[in-house]
Amino acid sequence: MSDKSSEQSNQKPKKVEQIRGVRGMNDLLPAEAPLWAHLEHVLRDLTRAYGYDYLRTPIVEATAVFQRGIGEVTDIVEKEMYSFEDRLNGEQLTLRPEGTAALVRSVIENNLLYDGPKRLWYTGPMFRHERPQRGRYRQFHQFGIEALGFAGPDIDAEIILMGQRLWDELGLKGVRLEINSLGQANERAEHRAALVNYFEQHVDQLDEDSKRRLLSNPLRILDSKNPTMQELIESAPKLLDFLGTQSLAHFEAVQKLLKSNNIPCKINPRLVRGLDYYNLTVFEWITDELGAQGTIAGGGRYDPLIERMGGKAAPACGWAMGMERVLELMKVSESAPDAQAQCDIFVLHQGGDTLTTAMIVAERLRSAGIDTILFCPPDGQSSSFKSQMKKADASGAAYAVIIGSDELANNEAQLKDLRSSGAQQAIPLESILEAVIDALVGASE
Known part of the structure; x- marks a missing residue:
């Protein structure tokens, strides 16, 4: 390998410059x-x-x-x-x-x-x-x-x-x-003439913006927020009088x-x-x-x-x-609504065949109009039920549906109350939709 090739191979890759959003044009983030x-x-x-x-x-x-x-x-x-x-x-x-x-x-x-x-x-x-x-x-x-x-x-x-x-x-x-x-236009025209005449007599008290507006749009002078001009504006002719x-x-x-x-x-x-x-x-x-x-x-x-x-x-x-x-x-005003739950049901699994079944269950729930999040591990590998349960709690879901290898072997799922009693019961997979609906209806009453 030549010295030049060796030198190039030892160089650190150039850092890619970050592109930022346009100032004053903001993203709407999930939290908002x-x-x-x-x-x-x-x-x-x-x-x-x-x-x-x-x-x-x-x-x-x-x-x-x-x-x-x-x-x-x-x-x-x-x-x-x-x-x-x-x-x-x-x-x-x-x-x-x-x-x-x-x-x-x-x-x-x-x-x-x-x-x-x-x-x-x-x-x-x-x-x-x-x-x-x-x-x-x-x-x-x-x-x-x-x-x-x-x-x-x-x-x-x-x-x-x-x-x-x-x-x-x-x-x-x-x-x-x-x-x-x-x-109306004719009334504003009379007022405009009186306004221009008034401000021309006090032109030395006008700021540059108001001087520019004097002949083009004198009504806008009345909307000036310049504190030094407020007394002058207050004494100007009033449109209501015209x-x-x-x-x-x-x-x-x-x-x-x-x-x-x-x-x-x-x-x-x-x-x-x-x-x-x-x-x-x-x-x-x-x-x-x-x-x-x-x-x-x-x-x-x-x-x-x-x-x-x-x-x-x-x-x-x-x-x-x-x-x-x-x-x-x-x-x-503290009138913003309380944060809404991301979903009604959070579905947990252990990967492999339990993932396949969990995805089928999640789709059945969504087809019935039930908001459902299926756990997907960030690294693509299976995660412990303990770490998944933390995600379920953070989602605000009312219930978790748990499908592990034991549940799959018995053709059932665990339905766990996440918000009140913490109770958990085994439900046959073919009955899970009805059980979830009954639980959600009961929680809303």
Whole structure:
């Protein structure tokens, strides 16, 4: 062997570099999955209770969907969207940053309002390039409800009632409702002129972000969190003072319906929401338990959006919530459900022919709708019943089915109570399914 070959053979293999996930785009690990499943289950029950149908849109949409739907001068469109050009055909595409504009695009394209109003809901991942922090991520998950084709204040109240019912079902505490009215376009135009005039007289007190918004979207200045500007913002002209008779009547009707259903709310004249498509009622649910990320859900009426997106004019309203924020609040409120058992039955064996029989038994149990884990040794070798029993206890199973060589020789299995008495009895293999069902039914009574 040459010196060069000898030198190469003595070299340590190069360590393979670990590839890490994208910052702000998180894995859902098994320990968190039951909490997500619980929230999703409650949301499905909620939408069914109010007669809302599910609609799913693609993760990728034409960039114009959000430019036109959300507004060119919003933070989302200006700074946060993941947009790119499809190198195969040159289309301008964007990872979905929110659900409403995409849902409206689908409603128009598929002519869903041809036979009357629709109550719809959606859920799924959204994408925004912003600084990751607690409850705020670059890939996050949203749940939203949208009621399209309804013009009256009753539907505004209904969707707010849905939100309150959700917090009650989840056991969340300290969630408060704030509402406002943005009126109609002509009323906002008058208010906008007064607002611009006011802020121009105090331009030296505006931060750079607010100066940029002064002529493009002055309403968003009211939503500034800059503490040095709060006194200035508090003295600014209030949109409620510019509302006409119809807008005020709509807003008062919403409040009356909420009051009649014992839903407390606070009128916040500075509440404007961050998207361009809102009119009339807007609202947010807020908590003090999550630090700076206090808004867990929000929405309102967006009557202009369907026509703006190219459809026939129709009223609409809805709201959306960040699921990660709600999950954080569930943890803080200690309203998360107890950990669920992984299975009903854990099947133990000694390998070889006992494994074959154990697998047959496990499949029979699963076919009967019984959640069953079959022990599989990590190293492929048989393990002692003692170590297997530790796995069975950790699984949360109510019972263990034990098939060893002695049991197999007698054509039977041991059925052991793992949760209460610890009792164990021999059951003929042909009767094991019936015995397991009887035991599980008895344990649930």
